[in-house]
Amino acid sequence: xxxxWPIALVVMVATVLVQSTGFxxxxxxxxxxxxxxxxxxxxxxxxxxANTAALAGFVLGLMVDLFQFGPFGIHALVYCLAAWTLVxxxxxxxxxxxxxxxxxxxxxxxxxxxxxxxxxxxxxxxxPPLDQWLPRLGWSALxxxxxxxxxxxxxxxxxxxxxxxxxxxxxxxx
Amino acid sequence: MARPTVPSRRxxxxxxxxxxxxxxxxxxxxxxxxSLRRAVFSVTQPVSxxxxxxxxxxxxxxxxxxxxxxxxxxNARLRQRLAELEGRVEQLPDxxxxxxxxxxxxxxxxxxxxxxxxxxxxxDRRTGLExxxxxxxxxxxxxxxxxxxxxxxxxxxRVVLVTADRSIIRLITxxxxxxxxxxxxxxxxxxxxxxGEGEDIVVDIEADSLEAVTTGGxxxxxxxxxxRYPGGIPVGRVxxxxxxxxxxxxVAADLERLAYLTILLVPEPG
Numbered sequence: 001x002x003x004x005w006p007i008a009l010v011v012m013v014a015t016v017l018v019q020s021t022g023f024x025x026x027x028x029x030x031x032x033x034x035x036x037x038x039x040x041x042x043x044x045x046x047x048x049x050a051n052t053a054a055l056a057g058f059v060l061g062l063m064v065d066l067f068q069f070g071p072f073g074i075h076a077l078v079y080c081l082a083a084w085t086l087v088x089x090x091x092x093x094x095x096x097x098x099x100x101x102x103x104x105x106x107x108x109x110x111x112x113x114x115x116x117x118x119x120x121x122x123x124x125x126x127x128p129p130l131d132q133w134l135p136r137l138g139w140s141a142l143x144x145x146x147x148x149x150x151x152x153x154x155x156x157x158x159x160x161x162x163x164x165x166x167x168x169x170x171x172x173x174x
Numbered sequence: 175m176a177r178p179t180v181p182s183r184r185x186x187x188x189x190x191x192x193x194x195x196x197x198x199x200x201x202x203x204x205x206x207x208x209s210l211r212r213a214v215f216s217v218t219q220p221v222s223x224x225x226x227x228x229x230x231x232x233x234x235x236x237x238x239x240x241x242x243x244x245x246x247x248x249n250a251r252l253r254q255r256l257a258e259l260e261g262r263v264e265q266l267p268d269x270x271x272x273x274x275x276x277x278x279x280x281x282x283x284x285x286x287x288x289x290x291x292x293x294x295x296x297x298d299r300r301t302g303l304e305x306x307x308x309x310x311x312x313x314x315x316x317x318x319x320x321x322x323x324x325x326x327x328x329x330x331x332r333v334v335l336v337t338a339d340r341s342i343i344r345l346i347t348x349x350x351x352x353x354x355x356x357x358x359x360x361x362x363x364x365x366x367x368x369x370g371e372g373e374d375i376v377v378d379i380e381a382d383s384l385e386a387v388t389t390g391g392x393x394x395x396x397x398x399x400x401x402r403y404p405g406g407i408p409v410g411r412v413x414x415x416x417x418x419x420x421x422x423x424x425v426a427a428d429l430e431r432l433a434y435l436t437i438l439l440v441p442e443p444g
Contacts, residue, residue, distance in 0.1 A: 017221060020222065021225040022226070022233060024300060024306075025233050025299045025300075026233050033302075035302065051182045051185055054182065054186045055185065055189070066210065066211055067214070068301050068304065068306065069304060069306060072196050072211075073192075073197040074303075076193040076196065077190055077197070120302070123197065124350055125304060125349070125350075126304055126348060126370045126371060127302075129373065
């Protein structure tokens with residue numbers, strides 16, 4: 001599987017822009033928020049191979065870092081590790097059919113959110129106070145469950161199977 | 175799908191190492207990273223503004239609905255304030271009234287002749303790890319990085335990134351911001367460090383002066399040690415927790431609702 005970079009970059013930039021312009025400013029209880037780049041990352045983790053997911057996660061994380069003002073590279077680190085882990089988890093544990101994907105999405109978003117807070121805290125950022133953790137993780141799980149199918153579909157457009165792409169080219173050549 | 179192979183592990187280790195290297199380089203103040211952020215901020219700013227304008231009715235409506243109780247409280251406060259000003263309202267044309275309100279919000283009794291520029295908050299967003307406040311003034315107005323930002327109530331934070339017509343500030347509650355402070359009453363010196371949004375800031379006071387600091391005492395910027403913050407800017411009131419041996423400061427400026435702020439155009443200490 002490979003990353004279709006032109007499409008992937010456009011989707012990533014659009015996602016990060018809409019997030020910083022819109023959803024970062026939309027207040028939910030306990031300062032929760034809908035995190036589009038995170039959902040896209042989970043989508044990548046659910047449809048990609050280990051290599052493509054890690055690479056696409058890294059680039060997506062770098063873009064998030066560019067639009068924020070914390071340590072440059074922190075999201076790249078978290079996202080590439082998370083995407084790679086998601087691929088492994090999907091293969092080893094959770095490959096129980098598409099109907100199970102809602103649970104996968106919720107769980108993945110919660111885990112990556114918590115991981116981001118942890119790494120952010122380690123590197124001097126400002127993770128939310130303890131009393132906001134449960135409601136915020138709850139909102140994250142809800143968004144993950146509701147939007148994971150959409151995110152996976154979007155991620156599917158950014159990635160393509162090498163063998164199918166090659167056979168498509170062969171057909172066109174004939 | 176096959177299990178991840180060794181090359182994928184190598185790749186993820188390589189990417190993680192690259193990310194860590196980038197973080198290290200950034201922490202050491204490597205200029206190109208900041209320049210890259212500035213460039214991206216400049217290039218995407220028109221798109222962001224357009225997008226923000228297009229979706230602002232939705233976000234404003236949503237935020238109004240979610241924070242309805244806060245708005246009611248604010249409404250009651252403003253009605254009371256309006257009643258106080260009622261006698262003067264009729265004497266003033268609309269634009270003068272607005273100007274007066276703006277001046278009242280940014281009137282700085284604690285600063286004399288320091289050059290300043292008043293800025294409007296154009297974006298106030300919360301990511302999972304930080305709060306990013308964007309102002310409508312930039313280098314064209316004389317704004318530089320590290321300049322202090324205040325309201326009439328006291329210190330708000332400092333500028334961390336500047337483009338031609340925009341700037342981003344870091345709030346005093348951010349864990350990455352430290353400020354040298356002094357108690358005007360006792361002369362006790364200290365250094366603050368943020369504890370996160372909505373939290374009081376922690377102040378580390380020099381050992382000799384600990385006993386002189388009591389709950390309710392005020393602290394202001396010290397202006398010492400080649401500080402970019404001029405002395406005398408109110409920071410807040412101290413709360414002493416004897417049990418845990420911690421001293422915190424309730425920030426004087428209202429950081430929840432930022433609308434207009436003043437940037438002090440203080441030159442970098444030479």
